[in-house]
Amino acid sequence: MIDLFDKHQSSVERHARMLQAGADAVGLTSAKLLSPTRAIINGRETVLAGTNNYMGITFDPDCIAAGKQALDAFGTGTTGSRIANGTYGLHRELESELADFLGRQHCIVFTTGYQANLGMMAGLAGPKDTIFLDADSHSSIYDGCTLSGASLVRFRHNDAADLDKRLARHDPQAGGRLVVLEGIYSMIGDRAPLAEFIEVKHKHGFQLLVDEAHSFGVLGPNGRGLADEAGLEADVDFVVGTFSKSVGAIGGFGAGDHPMFNAIRYNSRPYMFTASPSPSSVATSLAAVRKLKAEPQRRHRLAANSRRLFDGFHSLGLETCCDTVSPVIAVKCPDEPSTIGMWNALLEAGVYVNIALPPGTPNRQCLLRCSVSAAHTQADIDRIIELFGDVVASGAKMLDAGQEKMAQRA
Amino acid sequence: MTSSSNEIFAKLSELLMPFNSNGIELKPDTEISVDLDIDSVSVMDFVMEVEDHYNIDIPLNVLADTHTMSDLVKVVEGRIAQG
Numbered sequence: 001m002i003d004l005f006d007k008h009q010s011s012v013e014r015h016a017r018m019l020q021a022g023a024d025a026v027g028l029t030s031a032k033l034l035s036p037t038r039a040i041i042n043g044r045e046t047v048l049a050g051t052n053n054y055m056g057i058t059f060d061p062d063c064i065a066a067g068k069q070a071l072d073a074f075g076t077g078t079t080g081s082r083i084a085n086g087t088y089g090l091h092r093e094l095e096s097e098l099a100d101f102l103g104r105q106h107c108i109v110f111t112t113g114y115q116a117n118l119g120m121m122a123g124l125a126g127p128k129d130t131i132f133l134d135a136d137s138h139s140s141i142y143d144g145c146t147l148s149g150a151s152l153v154r155f156r157h158n159d160a161a162d163l164d165k166r167l168a169r170h171d172p173q174a175g176g177r178l179v180v181l182e183g184i185y186s187m188i189g190d191r192a193p194l195a196e197f198i199e200v201k202h203k204h205g206f207q208l209l210v211d212e213a214h215s216f217g218v219l220g221p222n223g224r225g226l227a228d229e230a231g232l233e234a235d236v237d238f239v240v241g242t243f244s245k246s247v248g249a250i251g252g253f254g255a256g257d258h259p260m261f262n263a264i265r266y267n268s269r270p271y272m273f274t275a276s277p278s279p280s281s282v283a284t285s286l287a288a289v290r291k292l293k294a295e296p297q298r299r300h301r302l303a304a305n306s307r308r309l310f311d312g313f314h315s316l317g318l319e320t321c322c323d324t325v326s327p328v329i330a331v332k333c334p335d336e337p338s339t340i341g342m343w344n345a346l347l348e349a350g351v352y353v354n355i356a357l358p359p360g361t362p363n364r365q366c367l368l369r370c371s372v373s374a375a376h377t378q379a380d381i382d383r384i385i386e387l388f389g390d391v392v393a394s395g396a397k398m399l400d401a402g403q404e405k406m407a408q409r410a
Numbered sequence: 411m412t413s414s415s416n417e418i419f420a421k422l423s424e425l426l427m428p429f430n431s432n433g434i435e436l437k438p439d440t441e442i443s444v445d446l447d448i449d450s451v452s453v454m455d456f457v458m459e460v461e462d463h464y465n466i467d468i469p470l471n472v473l474a475d476t477h478t479m480s481d482l483v484k485v486v487e488g489r490i491a492q493g
Contacts, residue, residue, distance in 0.1 A: 359449035
C-alpha cells in the first residue's frame, strides 16, 4: 500500500526546517486582538503589518453593533445554501448596497472571497470556452478556472502584448473568451495596466473580469478599485471582490451589468452547494460598505500611510518589488534561510509581516510583505521602518560583508 | 522518435536548462516536475518559453496530463500541426 502522505514528505521537511529557525510562519496564533493593528502573539504585544486590514474597520463600533444585532435577530448561521433556505433579507440588502456602491446593475454575494472567484469563473466559463489569465493570478482564480472546465491560457504578468499575441492565435469562433486581471496583485502590490489591456479588448473582443480583492475600498475616487481609478469601468464586464480585506469580515462578491448576470446563481456550484454567509458577517459587511462610502478619509489615510512606509523603506536602501505605491509593499530578500531569519527577528522585535516564499511568489523571489492599514498611526509606520532598518537593512549589509569575506578568502 | 521529434526534444532540453539547476540528464521518460524537482509555477514558466519559441499555446489543462519529456514533445508536435 502506498501511504497517501508520502507525497507530502518534502513539504513536511521544509516546514520542520522553518520551525527549527523560530516561529511557525504558517501556523502563527494570535492569542488576543487588541485593535485592528495590535495583537498578542507569543506573549508579546505585536504591531500587525501583514493582515490586509486596509481600512482598519474590524473593530469599528457601528460594524460590531450591526453584527450583534444580526446575531440576535437572525441567529448564528443560516444552515442552508443561497438556493435553498440560506437567502435572508440581509443578503439581498448587502447585494443591493454593493451594486449601488459599484454602480453596477447586479451583484451576487458568496460565502468567502475564494468562493467568489471559484463561483464567478465556473459560472461564466464552461468547457467550450477559453480563459486567458495573468500568470501572477491568485490561487482562487487558478482554481476557479480549473473548476470551470474551460481551456486555460496563461499570459505573461501585466503584459498586454503577450495577451494580444495569444488572442491572435485563438479562433474567436471556438467559444467564449474571458480575460482575468487583478486590480492590485496580492504579493507585490502592482496594478494591472488596465488601459493597455482594454486596447487589446477592443482589438480582439472578449469579456473582461477584474478581481478587485486588494483594490476594493482602496483605489479610485469612489473606492471602487482599479477600474474606478483608471476611469475605465465601462470597459470592465465583471468585478470580483472580497469582504476579508477592506470590509473586515468574510465573504465575497461578483458584480456586472449583463442582463443575464443572475443566471450565475443557478449555474455555479460554489454558489449553490455551500451554506450562505452567516447573518453577523453579512451585517458587519453591510455596515462596512456604507462606511467605505461615507468615510473617504479612510482611504486617504491609507494612501498617506502607504506612502510613508514606501518612502521609509526606500530611504533605508531596501528594494521593494514595485515602484508604484500601494498598501501592499513587499521587500526583496536574498534567500529562504535569511528571509526566515529576518521574519523571526521582526516578530521577536514586535512586528508581524507576511513571509512569502516560492512557489507562492512571482519569479521565485523571497519576500517580506507588508500590508498597510488606515488604522496604523504614524508612530506605527515609523516603528515598522525602524525595525526593518535594524533587521532587514543591516541584515542585508551583514550578508554582503559576509559574501565579500568569502570571496576574499576564495 | 522521428527526426522532428528529436529536434523538439533537443530544443526543449535547451529551454529547460535554466530550470534544471541540479543538472539532471534529460531522457524521453524524464518526469519534468518530479525528476528535476521543480515546482508547478516553474513548470508553467518553462512552458511559456516553449510557447514563445514555437508560437503556440499549450493550455494549462493539457499541461495537467503532460508529465515526461516525451509527453511534452508529443504536445508540441500536435500544437504545431494544429497551426
